[in-house]
Amino acid sequence: MRRALLSAVIAAAVLSLTGGIAAAHANYVKSNPAADARLTRPPTEVRVTFSEPPDARGSDLAVLDIDGKRVDVRDVALVSDEPNTLRVTLGAIADGGYLVSWTALSTVDGHVTKGAFGFALGDAPLPKIPDIGPSALPPTALEIAGRALSYAGMALLTGLAFFTMFIRVPASGAERRRERRLVIAGGAVLLLGSALLLLGQGANIPGRLLGLLGLRALAGAAAIALVAVPARFLPEDARREAIAFLGLAAGLTATLVSHAAAVGDLGDVAVDYLHVMAISVWLGGVVAFSYVAMPSARGDDPRELGRTIWRFSLTALVAVAVIVTTGTLASFDRLVLFEDLIETPYGIALLAKIVLLVGLLGLGGLNLLVWGPRMRRGLAAGAQFWRGVMGESALFAGVILAAAFLTAFVPPAQASAAAFDETKHVSGIRVQLLAASTLPGRNRFVVRVQQGLTSITGAEKVALRFTMVEHDMGELELVAAERAPGEYVAEGSPTAMFGTWKAEVIVRLAGRSDVRALFTVPISPAAGQDATTKIVAVPPYQLIVFADPFQPQAGAPITINAVVVDAKGDPVLGKKLRAAFDGPATVAPLDAVENVAELGPGRYRFTVPGLEAGSWKVTIGVDGAGSGVYELVVLR
Amino acid sequence: MTRLISFVAATLVVATSFIAFAGTAAAHERRTVGPYQLVVGWLNEPAHVGFMNSLDLRVTDTRVTPAKAVEGLEKTLTVELRTGGLAPLPLTVTARFGAPGAYNGYVMPTATGTYIFTIKGKIESLDVNETFESGPGRFGDVESTDALQYPNKVPMADDLGKRLSDLQGAVDQTRIFALAALVVGIVALGGAAMMVRRR
Numbered sequence: 079m080r081r082a083l084l085s086a087v088i089a090a091a092v093l094s095l096t097g098g099i100a101a102a103h104a105n106y107v108k109s110n111p112a113a114d115a116r117l118t119r120p121p122t123e124v125r126v127t128f129s130e131p132p133d134a135r136g137s138d139l140a141v142l143d144i145d146g147k148r149v150d151v152r153d154v155a156l157v158s159d160e161p162n163t164l165r166v167t168l169g170a171i172a173d174g175g176y177l178v179s180w181t182a183l184s185t186v187d188g189h190v191t192k193g194a195f196g197f198a199l200g201d202a203p204l205p206k207i208p209d210i211g212p213s214a215l216p217p218t219a220l221e222i223a224g225r226a227l228s229y230a231g232m233a234l235l236t237g238l239a240f241f242t243m244f245i246r247v248p249a250s251g252a253e254r255r256r257e258r259r260l261v262i263a264g265g266a267v268l269l270l271g272s273a274l275l276l277l278g279q280g281a282n283i284p285g286r287l288l289g290l291l292g293l294r295a296l297a298g299a300a301a302i303a304l305v306a307v308p309a310r311f312l313p314e315d316a317r318r319e320a321i322a323f324l325g326l327a328a329g330l331t332a333t334l335v336s337h338a339a340a341v342g343d344l345g346d347v348a349v350d351y352l353h354v355m356a357i358s359v360w361l362g363g364v365v366a367f368s369y370v371a372m373p374s375a376r377g378d379d380p381r382e383l384g385r386t387i388w389r390f391s392l393t394a395l396v397a398v399a400v401i402v403t404t405g406t407l408a409s410f411d412r413l414v415l416f417e418d419l420i421e422t423p424y425g426i427a428l429l430a431k432i433v434l435l436v437g438l439l440g441l442g443g444l445n446l447l448v449w450g451p452r453m454r455r456g457l458a459a460g461a462q463f464w465r466g467v468m469g470e471s472a473l474f475a476g477v478i479l480a481a482a483f484l485t486a487f488v489p490p491a492q493a494s495a496a497a498f499d500e501t502k503h504v505s506g507i508r509v510q511l512l513a514a515s516t517l518p519g520r521n522r523f524v525v526r527v528q529q530g531l532t533s534i535t536g537a538e539k540v541a542l543r544f545t546m547v548e549h550d551m552g553e554l555e556l557v558a559a560e561r562a563p564g565e566y567v568a569e570g571s572p573t574a575m576f577g578t579w580k581a582e583v584i585v586r587l588a589g590r591s592d593v594r595a596l597f598t599v600p601i602s603p604a605a606g607q608d609a610t611t612k613i614v615a616v617p618p619y620q621l622i623v624f625a626d627p628f629q630p631q632a633g634a635p636i637t638i639n640a641v642v643v644d645a646k647g648d649p650v651l652g653k654k655l656r657a658a659f660d661g662p663a664t665v666a667p668l669d670a671v672e673n674v675a676e677l678g679p680g681r682y683r684f685t686v687p688g689l690e691a692g693s694w695k696v697t698i699g700v701d702g703a704g705s706g707v708y709e710l711v712v713l714r
Numbered sequence: 715m716t717r718l719i720s721f722v723a724a725t726l727v728v729a730t731s732f733i734a735f736a737g738t739a740a741a742h743e744r745r746t747v748g749p750y751q752l753v754v755g756w757l758n759e760p761a762h763v764g765f766m767n768s769l770d771l772r773v774t775d776t777r778v779t780p781a782k783a784v785e786g787l788e789k790t791l792t793v794e795l796r797t798g799g800l801a802p803l804p805l806t807v808t809a810r811f812g813a814p815g816a817y818n819g820y821v822m823p824t825a826t827g828t829y830i831f832t833i834k835g836k837i838e839s840l841d842v843n844e845t846f847e848s849g850p851g852r853f854g855d856v857e858s859t860d861a862l863q864y865p866n867k868v869p870m871a872d873d874l875g876k877r878l879s880d881l882q883g884a885v886d887q888t889r890i891f892a893l894a895a896l897v898v899g900i901v902a903l904g905g906a907a908m909m910v911r912r913r
Contacts, residue, residue, distance in 0.1 A: 538799055543850060553850040584828065591798040592827050675851050 104128040104137075104182035106193050107162070108495040113195035114522070114567060118631050120171045120199055124150065127163040128182050129493035132156070136183030136190070136282035139166040144175050144205055173200030177207070185284035186335050189488075190215050194562070207562035216423075217486035224274030225482035228294060231268025232332065233478065234260060235301055236325030236355065237362015238370070239318050245363065245390050246371050254314065256370045258305045261321055264362075265305075268298030268328055290331045297328040325362075329354045336485060338408065346411060349404045356400035357481075360438075361474040363390060363397075368467040384453030387463065391446035398439060405432075412489035414501045421508070421530050424487040431480035438473045441466045496524070502595040507534070509583050509595040511542075518574050518601050519611040519624030519639070525558055525566040525583050533564025539586040544572040546579050547598075549648050552678035573601045574641045574681060575622055575649075614698060614706035618645055621698060623708040630712045632691035638684040638708070640670065640698060649680020654701040657684045661694035661712075742770065743852040747844060749777045750784060750837050754846040755853035757818060762859045763826050764870040769793055769805060769819035773837060783815025784837060791835035791842070793819045797827055797856075823856040824870075 109126045111117055124141055134156045141150040150166045157163040164182070179194045191214045196205040238260050248254045272295035276283065283291075301324050304317050312320070330351060338350030367390060409428070418425040449463040496512035503509075510526040523542055527534040540558040545551070551574075558566035573579045579601055585593040611624040622641040630636040638657065642650040655670035670682035677683060691714040699705035742755030750773055757768035771793070774781035788807045796802035805819030823829065831846045848855045859870055869877060 541849075555850045586799050588799040589801075591800060591825060594827065 104130050104132045104162070104184045104189075104191050105492050105494070106180065106195070107493060109178065109195060111197040113197070114204055114561060114569075115197040116204075117197060117199050118634065121168060123165050123167050124178055125157060125160065125163050125165045126178070126180050127160065127495075129162065131162050131185045132164055132182040133185045133188075133282070133284035134164065136181075136188075136284070137164055138179075138181045139164055140179045141166065141168060142177045142179060143171070144177075149176065171199060174198070174202045175205035177205045183282060183284065185286050188279045188283055188287050196561075204561075207565075214488040217483070218278055220274055220278040221486055222479075222482045224271045224278055225485055226479050227267045227271030227274065228328070228332065229271070229478045229481050230475075231264050231266075231271055231298055232325055232328045232354070233358040233362040233474075234264030234267065234325075234365060235297075235321055235362070236329060236358035237360065237364070238264060238366040239322035239325055240359045240393075241363045241366035241390070242370070243315070243318050243322065245367075245393060246386050248314075248370060248374075250374055253370055253374045256373070257366075260366065260369055261305050262302050264325075265298040265301030268301070269295050270298075272298060287335065290334055294328050294331040297324040297331075300324055325358065326355065329358060332485075338411075346408070349407050352400055353404035353408065356397040356404065357477070360394050360397035360401070361477060363393065364438075364467060364470045364474055368464075368471050372464060372467065380453040380457065381455075383463075384450050384455075387445055387450035387453065391442060391450060394442050395446070398435075398442070401435065412491050414490045415503050415508070417503045417508070418490040422487075422490045423531070424484065424489050427480050427483035427487055431477055431484060434473050434476045434480060438470055438477065441470045441473070498597075498599050500597055502597065504593050504595045505590075506530075507585060507587075507593045507595075509585060509593065511581060511583055511595070511597045511599075513599060516599065516601055517611050518571075518576055518622055518641075520569065520571045520626045520628050521573060523556065523558065523568045523581075525568075525585075527564050527566065527585050534585075534587065535560065535563045537566065537585055537587055539584070540566040540568075541584045541586075542568055542572075543582045543584065544579055545582075546575065546577055548577045549575070549643070550679065551575060551649055551681075552674070554678050571624065571626060571639060572678075573599065574624070574639060574678075575643065575647075576602050577647070612708055614640075614708050616698070616700050616703050616706040619643065619650055619700055619703055621700070621706060621708075623696075623698065625710055630689065630710065632712050632714055633688045635688060636686040636710075636712070638686060638696065638710070640682045640684070642680050642682060642700065649678075651679055653682070655682045655684075656699045656701075658697045658699070659686075659689070659694055660697065661689065662692035663690045665689065741853050743846050745844065745846070746776070747837070747842055748840045749775060750840065751776050751781065752833070752844065752846075754831055754833070756848075756856075760854050761823060761829075761856045762862070763823055763856050764859065766820065766822050767856075768821065769795070769807075769817070769831055771807075771817040771819070771831075771833065772813075773815050773817070775838075785809065785814050787835075787837060788817060790837070791817070791833055794832045794834075795819070795821055795829060796832070797823070797825055797829050802832065825875075826856050826858045828855050 105128060107127045107129050109124065111121055111124065124139055126139055134154060137154060139150065139154050140148055143149050149171050150168050152166070154164055154166045157165050164180075175196060175198045177194055177196050179192070181190060181192045183190050194207050196207060198204045238257065242248055242257055248257050272291050276288070276291050276295070279287065279291075301321055304312065304320055304324075307317070332354055333347055333351040336350050338346040367386075371386065413419070413425060413428075419429045420426065444466055445463060449466065453463070494512060496514060497516040498511070498513035501508060501510040506529060508526075508528040510524075510528075512524040512526070514522040514524075525540050525542070527537060527540065537560070540560075542556045542558065544554045544556075554570075554572040556568040556570045556572060558568035561567045573581075577600075579599045581597045581599050583595045583597065585595075587593065611622065614621040614623050619642050622643070624639050626637040626639060627634075640655060642653055642655070644650050651672070651674065653672070655672075656667055657670070658667045659665035665686075668684045668686065670684050672682050674681075689710075689712045691712050694710045694712060696708045696710055697705050698708060741759045742753045745752050745754070753770075753772040755770050757770040758765070761767050771787075771791075773784040773787055775784050786809075788809045791807055793805045793807050794802035795805055803821065805821055808818050808820075810816040810818050819831075829848050832844070833846070834843045836842065846852070858873075860867060
């Protein structure tokens, strides 16, 4: 037992050295220029950051003008100073709309994802984002077969080794022969599965994945080779420990390319590994019981068989507890909504796996509670038990297949750069709201609308209505425009004050009532976000001041927004605000405009035609009170 | 004495009307179309689900001072009302008695939410095709009566519909579970029967 544990630790240590923690699908996180950015100067390069390391060889960033002509110099490369980021150099580009079409090959399991975003230079309109199909390509039959065979091989090697070491040591020559045959089968299946996965990846396979799949194949080949070693050089118990080590190592290669690793948390990786091992011990053990032990045990005293069943059932019980616990923990991370179980490919595969495991649990329960006790009492129940074990073996194949699909599909919970990201399910429609920032001031809101697995394009209207919980700041509406299939974007500064905001997303679709999803968005100053929004104290009031655009540029119009609140935080109406500018040039003082109907209560707006580049001190005075200073940096 | 009571009562009615009218006007959308100003909203605001209400349309000609009410539009304008993406309901436009330039189109909204009036036709010689949607800064959405009900909450039409729909969903789900349980039960019984026979 101690040696087996030591083997597992060594396997984990060795394989951990082959690469850091990574993920299974490279998704867009952020870019420079940002999606839908309006630039006044042409960028020299485009950078896109993904949720996990992309492989530069199999990935691409294509920057296209409105005629579809590439304007980059095709030198896509990884960036050394920014993790998970690809860059491409741009040639000289004129004012206009540009589309960045990206393809990312995950270095972890070789999955390909793709997408597009646009930006505009000058006053040109933003380009239309084309419908390029699903972000992650569906898995191929070769991949599913490779995964299923790999998992079956891992389970056979691990489960068999565990069974023959701790449940029933093969006593007869015939039993040992069957054990060896099963090791060969497990090793061959593992080898074949790994080979299919390598074949499916082709020449573009990332180095890390090549290494891990190679090690997995090596584990299968080593298991076969161990069988050929004569017993005088390698005793049976040592061989079993070595096979257990190979099974554990192969399982670790699966975990290191799994969705769990995508989270980047060692705890998630450990949970996934425990899950894989528990399933392997249980399922591989069932096959070992039926193929290795049963033919010999059928002639034994039923009491002896009953005791074996009892030991295995206890092991299975522990395995089930581990599977349920780790599976539930993993689901919390990877599912967004309960409905994901029936609405997403990942969820459907997970549900199928759960149903099959419940079936297995039922059959295992019969063994533990009915047939085992009968046999321990000396009653004949071997035939029923045999049929049950055969049924379990059949379900085992189903579980392995479901796991193959599960690990190949994209989990519904995906990384994003949004400061707020929440999904609601309303009247059969999934509504996801993403906010770029949770600071008061100008913000970008993205609404993704899906029905089942399909993105909803061409919604008649998608609007967001904002109301504040703590204070009456009025109700403000932003209407979102469709920027990509099923993705609607709105920009504005409705959430101009610290506190809790209710954002109601209204989706209007032909032939049905409006879908209304209510989100609670906390707006607060937070570390790590670019805080250009400032609180300016003008006793007895406080002014929440922010500029629009977020990073003003020289010569371009700037709007300075001020929300005036009293000591209780309630908006203050009917004040006269005046701004005086002190900076690189002379600018005449400006009076603020208050328009409650359009801007909302307590909101004032200074419209500045343009400022020179540099640091400005804007002194804002409130009639009947004092004044305060807002510092503004205008970019060149 | 009776005269005094009548006078006070009449004064109260007028004052109340002013107050009510002032509130209503504030929650209307004003829009200039050509030389005309259109003011659109609900006749009774806030509009509540399950209660009779009406389009409140007022049209004035701004070319003269003070603006002149435009009459006779019940013959030249058509109004449709819709909520969400549902098929629109044509409203019967009628001139409001005693209020020149004001028009009604009665309806009882049976769902909460955003409503859209589409006004088409002619105002004198001008072709119009305008859409007025309830919402912030315009006129109010149709609201639930939940907050106003006391002491018992009575579900209104749309709530009832939603509840019936939810109930139907639950019944469907239960039916699926029952069928699954039946299948499992039959399989289990069959298995048990086979085992008993073999013993």
